[in-house]
Amino acid sequence: MSSDNLVYFLGAGAMAEAMIKGLLEQQVLPREQITATDIRPGRCLEIAEKYGIATECQATAERLAQATIVILAFKPKDLASALATYRAYLHEDQLVISLLAGMPTQQIGQYLPEQTPVVRAMPNTAASVGLAATAICAGQHAKPEHLALAETLFAAMGIVQQVAEPMMDAVTGLSGSGPAYVYLLAEAMLAGGMAAGLDGSTARALTEQTLLGAARMLQVSDHTPAELRQQVSSPGGTTIAGLQALTEHHFTEAVQDAILRATERSRDLARAATFGTN
Numbered sequence: 001m002s003s004d005n006l007v008y009f010l011g012a013g014a015m016a017e018a019m020i021k022g023l024l025e026q027q028v029l030p031r032e033q034i035t036a037t038d039i040r041p042g043r044c045l046e047i048a049e050k051y052g053i054a055t056e057c058q059a060t061a062e063r064l065a066q067a068t069i070v071i072l073a074f075k076p077k078d079l080a081s082a083l084a085t086y087r088a089y090l091h092e093d094q095l096v097i098s099l100l101a102g103m104p105t106q107q108i109g110q111y112l113p114e115q116t117p118v119v120r121a122m123p124n125t126a127a128s129v130g131l132a133a134t135a136i137c138a139g140q141h142a143k144p145e146h147l148a149l150a151e152t153l154f155a156a157m158g159i160v161q162q163v164a165e166p167m168m169d170a171v172t173g174l175s176g177s178g179p180a181y182v183y184l185l186a187e188a189m190l191a192g193g194m195a196a197g198l199d200g201s202t203a204r205a206l207t208e209q210t211l212l213g214a215a216r217m218l219q220v221s222d223h224t225p226a227e228l229r230q231q232v233s234s235p236g237g238t239t240i241a242g243l244q245a246l247t248e249h250h251f252t253e254a255v256q257d258a259i260l261r262a263t264e265r266s267r268d269l270a271r272a273a274t275f276g277t278n
């Protein structure tokens, strides 16, 4: 990214940290071009020490005015109070990228100086290892060049898909929340391996590599997930016996339901934001 870009994180929690780590490790930006603030001074110190970036306490966020890209990385419930604090440092020449789950860009625009371009993004925490799945959409006043800038930023930390804003709730349900579903699967595989007699470290190593290998196969193969599954499920074999147990426990329906429920929760957050009940 160009040396003109100064990125400023408002909120330095889990998602901001994943992005800061990804930006530095993937050499998208040098540390001098990244600043963060957080309501908790201790968190500012921790992030500054860990990544060598500048942090400012909330009351004196002066570098914010010089930022070219401002990333909203606090929780949706903190939108009004946070932007009341920072609005004085914000202006329409900055690109605001919102990570806030379920928060429509129109709602965010109400707390920003008029004409400020807003791009909404839904990354996931795999940004910290350069493997995020991010969806972005243009919000109020965002021009193609703003979307392109956001795409460059997130493409350096994984893959980026452009979607229409109404699809952002589904993205949140699938890839925003998705890492947690996979961690739960990993927990279950680990426990299953140990119940079958393996020691913990062997079960963990085999679980990790199995997930990694299957994900890579999905990525590089021309086959659909269903075809890949059928290829390894010979009749009367071991895999088909395992799959049968998953079917008996309604595995497919459970995963689909998880995505639909997380999508609905994102829609609830959007409704609450619109009607001021969050």
Ligand SMILES: NC(=O)c1ccc[n+]([C@@H]2O[C@H](COP(=O)([O-])OP(=O)(O)OC[C@H]3O[C@@H](n4cnc5c(N)ncnc54)[C@H](OP(=O)(O)O)[C@@H]3O)[C@@H](O)[C@H]2O)c1
Pocket: 010, 011, 012, 013, 014, 015, 016, 037, 038, 039, 040, 043, 058, 072, 073, 074, 075, 076, 078, 081, 082, 083, 085, 099, 100, 101, 102, 122, 123, 124, 125, 176
């Ligand atoms: N985590 C994910 O996987 C993920 C994925 C996609 C999108 N997101 C979105 O990313 C955003 C951040 O999520 P997160 O998981 O990183 O949350 P988090 O870990 O709770 O981080 C948010 C941080 O912002 C701080 N904060 C609150 N008000 C603030 C203010 N006025 N100024 C500065 N900092 C303030 C919080 O402090 P306190 O804790 O004291 O309130 C906290 O340290 C959310 O909007 C979420 O929807 C998260």
